[in-house]
Amino acid sequence: MKEISQQGTKKMVICGGCNAKVGPGALSQILESIPRSQHDDLLVGFDSSDDAAVVKVNETLALVQTLDFFPAMVSDPYLFGRIAAANALSDVYAMGGEVLSALNIVCFPETDDLQILEQILLGGAEKVAEAGGILAGGHSIHDSLTKYGLSVTGKVHPCKIWKNNAPQIDDHLILTKPLGVGIITTAYSVDEVSEVAFEKAVAAMTTLNKYAAEVAKAFTVHSCTDVTGFGLLGHLSEMLNDQYTAVLDSSKIPILPEAYKCAKEFLTTAGGQRNRNHLMDYVIFMKKDFALEEVLFDPQTSGGLLFSIPQCEVAPFLIALEQLEIKSACIGKV
Numbered sequence: 001m002k003e004i005s006q007q008g009t010k011k012m013v014i015c016g017g018c019n020a021k022v023g024p025g026a027l028s029q030i031l032e033s034i035p036r037s038q039h040d041d042l043l044v045g046f047d048s049s050d051d052a053a054v055v056k057v058n059e060t061l062a063l064v065q066t067l068d069f070f071p072a073m074v075s076d077p078y079l080f081g082r083i084a085a086a087n088a089l090s091d092v093y094a095m096g097g098e099v100l101s102a103l104n105i106v107c108f109p110e111t112d113d114l115q116i117l118e119q120i121l122l123g124g125a126e127k128v129a130e131a132g133g134i135l136a137g138g139h140s141i142h143d144s145l146t147k148y149g150l151s152v153t154g155k156v157h158p159c160k161i162w163k164n165n166a167p168q169i170d171d172h173l174i175l176t177k178p179l180g181v182g183i184i185t186t187a188y189s190v191d192e193v194s195e196v197a198f199e200k201a202v203a204a205m206t207t208l209n210k211y212a213a214e215v216a217k218a219f220t221v222h223s224c225t226d227v228t229g230f231g232l233l234g235h236l237s238e239m240l241n242d243q244y245t246a247v248l249d250s251s252k253i254p255i256l257p258e259a260y261k262c263a264k265e266f267l268t269t270a271g272g273q274r275n276r277n278h279l280m281d282y283v284i285f286m287k288k289d290f291a292l293e294e295v296l297f298d299p300q301t302s303g304g305l306l307f308s309i310p311q312c313e314v315a316p317f318l319i320a321l322e323q324l325e326i327k328s329a330c331i332g333k334v
Helices: 025-030 077-094 114-130 180-186 195-206 208-218 233-240 257-264 270-282 289-298 313-319
Strands: 042-044 053-058 061-071 098-108 134-142 147-156 172-175 223-226 304-307 328-331
Touching: 042 289, 053 270, 053 313, 061 077, 061 098, 061 114, 061 134, 077 098, 077 114, 077 147, 077 195, 077 208, 077 223, 077 304, 114 134, 114 147, 134 223, 180 195, 180 270, 195 233, 195 257, 208 304, 208 313, 223 233, 233 270, 233 289, 257 289
Parallel strands: 098 134
Antiparallel strands: 042 053, 053 061, 061 147, 098 147, 172 304, 172 328, 223 304
16 A cells, blocks of 8 residues: 555555456357257347346346446545445446446455545445445455456346447447546556546546437437457457458547557556557458557446447437547447
């Protein structure tokens, strides 16, 4: 643990976020050996690498189940709780669902100040309340590093599930948050980016995807995923599902400005390199720009939603999304 902050709360060691996620290549190899559950009520399982599981209850109700937790990527405990909770809640929104309840998942060093844990839990509770969910308890264990997240239950109509791998030809791709938070938070931990850049990353990470998802329900969503640990290109690859290709316009992709600057100075992440190693055979970069590539591979913590929608709905969808504080962009097509 680091020094006491001005508020009297100890800061945390920075070592995680979605950058701590197991790489897509290693994970896919492991999952190949795990038996798939076969049940008529399992509408979405892990065979599609989707954002959450969906289990049918009856003809009008299905439960969305997900969990997510990781080590801290910021030193402030309360902020870490808010970011980790927003990240975990996002998977429900990526399936087109609404949050019902959440349970805390906590790993915490036995000898550390419990005030840190209190602040983490308060930050998480704030986001669950904002989501309209019920924080119903949780589970904690001692560990050498602090880790936090949520197990979340949501609801969705069985006929209105947004899957992550069902785009259609000529769909356009809409991204609802800027890229680069993994690079920014990593660089900030070694004093290589400005406070302004860090605050912009924080604003993105703490914004619930609830609001973009609510707007999207008035439109035709063929496919949706949230952009997290596998970066934009990793999650887009899952969306294309070896059946489609996509063309991205690099000039349209929203990027936190200092993230690009950091990448040019080789301030990158280990998770980004894992993503690059796994995906390089699937990507053709028509523009030679190493910094841009790093941003596209960068693991995002509590990143935005990536929608695949019909071309005819792009303009009204973007106009509707303009009401939100964080601006969305059309970044390419299927």
